[in-house]
Amino acid sequence: MKKVKILGSGCPSCNQLADAVNAVIAAEGIAASVEKVEDIQQIMTYNVLSTPALVVDEKVLCKGRVPSYAEIKELLTAKPHGCCGNHGNKDQRSGSCC
């Protein structure tokens, strides 16, 4: 079960991202919970400078844009790319990281 979070304080593209993610999850049958984080103080703990941002298992995977269907599918299904230490604060805890 993946924990997906959408960071964004209610701008149109944040809602677009949430809709897109929900659509991918429904269509591909991915086991995931989706939570929208709209509180700016909470958003800032992820150290993102642009919204909307897509967070999977506490790891910021994408920010400042709404990725395509294929890209969201990849982000939600593949093992997190990149390496430990990327994207700052709390991602070290996620188990699938190298």
Next chain:
Amino acid sequence: MATKTSVAEVVVSAMKTFLRQPTGMASQAQNLQWIAGIFVAAVVWILLYNNLELFATQLLQIARINRTNRLGEALHFFIYEVPKVLLLLTGVVFLMGVIHTFISPERTRALLSGHRTGVGNVMAATLGIVTPFCSCSAVPLFIGFLQAGIPLGVTFSFLISAPMINEVALALLFGMFGWKVALLYTGMGLAVAIIAGMVIGKLRMEGSLEEWVQKLQKSKMPVEDDDDAISWPMRLHEGVMHVREIVGKVWLYIVFGVGLGAGIHGYVPENFMASLMGKSVWWSVPVAVLIGVPMYSNAAGILPVVQALLGKGAALGTVMAFMMSVIALSAPEMIILRKVLKPRLIAVFASVVAAGIMLVGFVFNLLL
């Protein structure tokens, strides 16, 4: 014709320099495909751009419309201006989309951290032109900058220049009024952003940030420049996506706007606005700014109005001040910023920027 050719040359040489950069990890064939595609697109672009006049005249001839009457003149203006402005917009937005792949907000923050007032303000305002920015990200960006220890005044310089000097505004000014006006707008916009940021920095208003932001200001978040080296085809792809997004959003405004402009071009008497917004009317600048500040519109929405006013005898400085105040400051933005700024700082921010814009208006009117 001479200026048009030089525009085309600039675009081509810019593309060439871009493509000479290292190509990352993408396969050679893919690179070639993209380079060829962009090259063909550039050639088509230049051919179209240089033959707009011919195209417009031919089309009117085919339709058997005479240019000598008012309707014919307005139609010609429309058929000539719409493709011209759209072509310019596409070109500029594409280049900007590619530039954005080099300068993320994270990189800008990394570049700015450690710079003090002065140099920092100049850098912030300049980077504001090329960094991807969306007004709905203004708050996370603002806090992110402060967390990295970037001074408040420097952060404001960025926050003023980023929305004001954007690619849509530049492309439209360039297309409708020529490169001189576009350049003047950029220069004056930079000046306002730098000086207003420095003034706000000097006023030492850190106490007027909301308490939770003040706490964060000392938190020293890691400043990382996430340097994901992406390949050239990806960069060009981003450019194309940027065109789709931006041009897809504003083209209708432009068609309507130029249509309006065409109507005014043909029908409204010359010097209609001169008595109201002409050079000799000193109070027109402050009034234009006061009307413009709360208004919210993007550059594409406001430019047709600007063109109409200018065409009928309004002074350039007055019109520029109006346009800057509409794009740079708006009521919705103030409401967003209220989450991090106390009302006192919002008031100072708005009045310092408005004063700067008024000054620009007066200077323009005096010099031109």
